[in-house]
Structures are given as structure tokens and as C-alpha cells.
């Protein structure tokens with residue numbers, strides 16, 4: 387089990403660098419991330435969320451789809467957007483609607499360095515965009531307007547304080 391970084395940790399705000407080694411260390415880390423994600427009951431986890439400032443993330447959907455995206459690039463986005471209530475394992479306990487393109491095209495490499503292109507819609511498109519943002523130090527709250535963002539951060543801090551005093 388890996389520790390999940392929470393709001394306020396520097397690594398969550400960094401622009402991550404490309405993965406250069408597709409080696410055992412990467413495979414072991416990815417496996418540990420899947421286990422951590424399962425334990426946390428999430429659908430996606432980006433490397434900086436476990437303290438690694440590298441450009442990759444994993445997705446694990448309720449339908450059983452599991453996929454790693456290494457050195458990803460979003461190369462296409464639909465004009466059509468939709469709102470969807472997002473949360474983040476780095477800001478546990480708070481959720482807010484975020485408007486994003488409903489479909490994306492992403493190019494990335496798998497854990498062995500083999501490139502692939504995926505056209506994604508629905509939940510997969512949503513999770514990809516959320517996790518991709520993490521690689522540039524962007525959190526879902528940054529996609530809200532200032533007032534909404536402050537509200538979510540205050541709610542998060544309130545919850546966090548309560549937790550510490552319990």
C-alpha cells in the first residue's frame with residue numbers, strides 16, 4: 387500500500403517529467419498503485435498522488451477495465467462538454483461538478499513502452515482528463531470558478547480538521 391498525497395503536498399503541484407525506463411521498478415510501482423487504488427475504492431490514480439513526479443497514471447473502472455497511460459498526450463477533445471461530479475483521492479470527502487469535453491483521444495505508452503491510441507467517452511474520458519491534469523500539477527478544484535473552488539477547499543479543510551481532532 388502506498389501513501390496517497392493530500393492537498394498541500396508540493397508534489398501535487400509539480401509539472402511531472404516523462405518516464406524513460408519501462409523496467410521492473412515501473413511495473414512494481416504500477417502494481418502497487420492498482421492495489422492502492424482498489425483499497426481506496428477509486429477509479430484513477432496518477433503518479434504524483436503517490437509522490438512520484440513522473441508522467442503516468444492508471445485507470446480502473448467499475449466494469450473491470452484497467453489501463454495504464456504512460457507519457458500520455460491528449461490529442462483530441464470533443465466540442466461537446468458535460469458536467470460530472472468529480473472527487474479526488476488527494477481531497478477525500480469533497481465532490482463537485484466539473485465541466486469537461488465528453489470525449490477525448492489520447493496517445494500514450496503501456497507499461498512495456500508500446501504506444502497506443504485510445505478514443506474514450508463516458509467515464510473513461512472523464513477519468514483520463516482528471517488524471518492527466520494531475521501530471522501538470524492541476525487538481526479538479528482548479529477547473530471550478532473561484533467561488534466554487536473556495537467553497538470546496540473550505541469544506542475539505544473543515545473535514546480534515548475534524549478528522550485530526552477525532
Ligand SMILES: [Zn+2]
Pocket residue numbers: 473474475476516517520
Ligand atoms: Zn485526482
